[in-house]
Structure formats: C-alpha cells, structure tokens
Amino acid sequence: MEIDIHALETYQELAHDGARSAAASLSQLTGISTHVQVTDVSLMSSTDLQYEFIGNEFAGVSIDLSGEIEGEAVLAFDESGRKAITDVLVPADDPEMKKSSIKEVGNIMTSGFVDGWANHLSAKIKSHPPTYIEGSGTDVLPKSATDSEKHLFVFRSRVEASKDSVNEPVDFRILLVPESDTLARAFEPQTEDGISVEKLEVFNDMTKEGAEKAAANITSMTGIETAVNISRLSLVPIEDIPAEVGHKRYVGTVMEFEGVLDGYLAILFDQPSGRAVVDSLVPMETDEQWGDIEQGALKELGNIMTSGFVDGWANVLNAEIKHTPPQFVADVGSSIMSPITAQIARTDDHAFLLDSSIETNSDQVFTCQMLALPRRADLERALEELLVENSQNTRVDPDDLF
Known part of the structure; x- marks a missing residue:
C-alpha cells in the first residue's frame, strides 16, 4: 500500500484541530484550563505502543467508528486527570457516578475530535456508543493494538491540563487507530509520488x-x-x-x-x-x-x-x-x-x-x-x-x- 504524505499531513492537522476541540469541551464542562502540547501521527509496532502504557493507570472511553473512517478511538485520562475531572463533576464519593461522568466527558470530547475528519471528507463517520474503560497499562488500548506482529498508524494528541487544586499537570491521550482499508482510501496518492x-x-x-x-x-x-x-x-x-x-x-x-x-x-x-x-x-x-x-x-x-x-x-x-x-x-x-x-x-x-x-x-x-x-x-x-x-x-x- 502506498500513501500520500501531503494527505497524511492534512490528517495530522485535522487531528490537532480535533484535539483542540476536545480540550475546549473539557474546559467548558469542568473549568479546567487546557493546552494542546503536540499532535502527531506515528507508525509504530503494536508492541512499542503497548510499552508506552505499561505501569500507569488510566480511565476513559473506547468508541468504534464506522463509515468513511473505520477503526477505534480511545480517549484515556491518567489517574490524576481522572481524579481532577471527577472531583469537579461528582464531588460525592459515588464510584458509579464518577465512572458515568468520565464516560460522558469522554464521549463529548471524542465526538469533537472525530467531527473534524467527517467535515473534511464531507462524509458520515458514525461513532458507536462509548464503552467505559479502566485499567492498568494495555488494558485501555484499542483491540487492534494487541497483535504483536502488526504495525499501526496511530494519531496521538497530548493535552496538558492544569487546575488550581492539582499540584502537577494532568493530561489525557487521544488515540485513533484506523483500519488498513480506511488508510488506503484516505491516503491514496493522487500522483505517482506516494x-x-x-x-x-x-x-x-x-x-x-x-x-x-x-x-x-x-x-x-x-x-x-x-x-x-x-x-x-x-x-x-x-x-x-x-x-x-x-x-x-x-x-x-x-x-x-x-x-x-x-x-x-x-x-x-x-x-x-x-x-x-x-x-x-x-x-x-x-x-x-x-x-x-x-x-x-x-x-x-x-x-x-x-x-x-x-x-x-x-x-x-x-x-x-x-x-x-x-x-x-x-x-x-x-x-x-x-x-x-x-x-x-x-x-x-x-x-x-x-x-x-x-x-x-x-x-x-x-x-x-x-x-x-x-x-x-x-x-x-x-x-x-x-x-x-x-x-x-x-x-x-x-x-x-x-
């Protein structure tokens, strides 16, 4: 399969805009100020992607995508990020309500991330109902990242958030792992320069x-x-x-x-x-x-x-x-x-x-x-x-x- 690098750049920029939209949604919902640090598109083995998550606790949502873009989007908050958000939205000590708040926030943020892609393509991208995810390391990764023999194109955004009641910056990660057929369509070279x-x-x-x-x-x-x-x-x-x-x-x-x-x-x-x-x-x-x-x-x-x-x-x-x-x-x-x-x-x-x-x-x-x-x-x-x-x-x- 060949890809158009200029198309890849365009999608990287869309992912960055989507991350900014997601960060703005988080700020509006919680009052936590946010800043998009970096967005990149990486080609990496699934083993290397898994290693990035080992040893840390995460909570967030996983959403299957269908239509013009097929694949899986994951939004994962680290432990301090999860706590900062739930402390604002659910002050009471109610674990189920705290899970529900993460699910709602994650769904809204991921929708903002994906909408930019749909607008660019002038096509429909269906976001299926979110699944709450929580766990250590690789427990929260997309299913396609469990195949150790596979290389993945991963769109990653790192967003720093800060809140007066939090001593250290907290962040969340947005991962979008498209299916290979989607990549072939989206990044198909328009010239011989693929x-x-x-x-x-x-x-x-x-x-x-x-x-x-x-x-x-x-x-x-x-x-x-x-x-x-x-x-x-x-x-x-x-x-x-x-x-x-x-x-x-x-x-x-x-x-x-x-x-x-x-x-x-x-x-x-x-x-x-x-x-x-x-x-x-x-x-x-x-x-x-x-x-x-x-x-x-x-x-x-x-x-x-x-x-x-x-x-x-x-x-x-x-x-x-x-x-x-x-x-x-x-x-x-x-x-x-x-x-x-x-x-x-x-x-x-x-x-x-x-x-x-x-x-x-x-x-x-x-x-x-x-x-x-x-x-x-x-x-x-x-x-x-x-x-x-x-x-x-x-x-x-x-x-x-x-």
Missing part, C-alpha cells in the same frame, strides 16, 4: 535495529545493561518537535549526518543517566560536573553510538552516510532541539521524527533518547530508490538486512 507503507515499516524497524546496536555499545563501554523499549516513526509539525522532547534537562551529543540522507541526530541522557555513564567511562573523580573530561567521554560514546545507528541505514540503502563529530549539549530538551528544528524549518513545515528510547531493565535508573531528524525530501527519495533497486527487501524481516 510512499510505500511497507518501506516505512522496514525503515522504522531498521531504525530500531540501529538503536539496539547503539544500546549494545552503551553496555559494552559502560557495563550498564540496556535495551530499546520504544522506537517509532512520527510525522510531526516542525514547530511541535521541541514540545515532543519537553522541558526535562538532558546531557548528551548532537551531530549532523549527510549522504543519501541529510539530517541531525541527538543522543540525550537524562541528568542521572549521563552522570552514571561518565562515572563508568572516567575512572577518576573530577571537580567539574561537565568539564572537558566528562564532555570528551560523552562525545566518544556518542560517536560510537551514532556509527552503529547510521551504519544500519547505509547498509539497507546501499549508500554512504557520514556524520560530523559530536557536539556536547547540556540543557532542557526543547532548547536542545530548537536550533535543529530551525535548520529543518528552512525547507520543511513537517518532519519525520525517529524516536528511540533506551532504558535499563535493572533497578538502576537509566534513560537515553535517540532522536533522528532526516530531511524529508531525502528520506522520500531514499525510500523510492530502495523500492526500485531493492524491492525484494520491502517485506522481509529487517534482521535479515543486516
């Missing part, structure tokens, strides 16, 4: 393979056992990318790559993880937190991680990709990404963001995010050349390509 979904799946999987090699390099150099937990390919408005990374403080490296693909790669450790990496690489105590010795250690690790990550692309695309020496960075995530997105924004208003999360399975706290931003025209051209020259690789296991 992109193969199978090629995108392979590119996403080989990116995860590269991230796994980078994780293995961390382990071999530091002794810290790591694994790749999430890898996804998202189409995101350039202006939203800093918000994707957020305001957490990071330390790491940024470098530019060029060749068949041009773009940028950021390797970002949260502060405790960066310190753990440096302590394992530098067998001496230093007086500075991020002095020349510490920066040099992270640059060396970043250089090796980047090589393992980018080489996988080069092997599959049968072309050379070089990268510049790593530049040390230490700042909040959005500030690190802003100069990168400013460069990409000179030619594009949307970008493909490749996001891989490396964590440890042990008790030690460790988080590393690898964020790749290839220039979109280069990625589209590379995928087209792969389609022509290596079409036998479009539906194979990415492990066989390395």
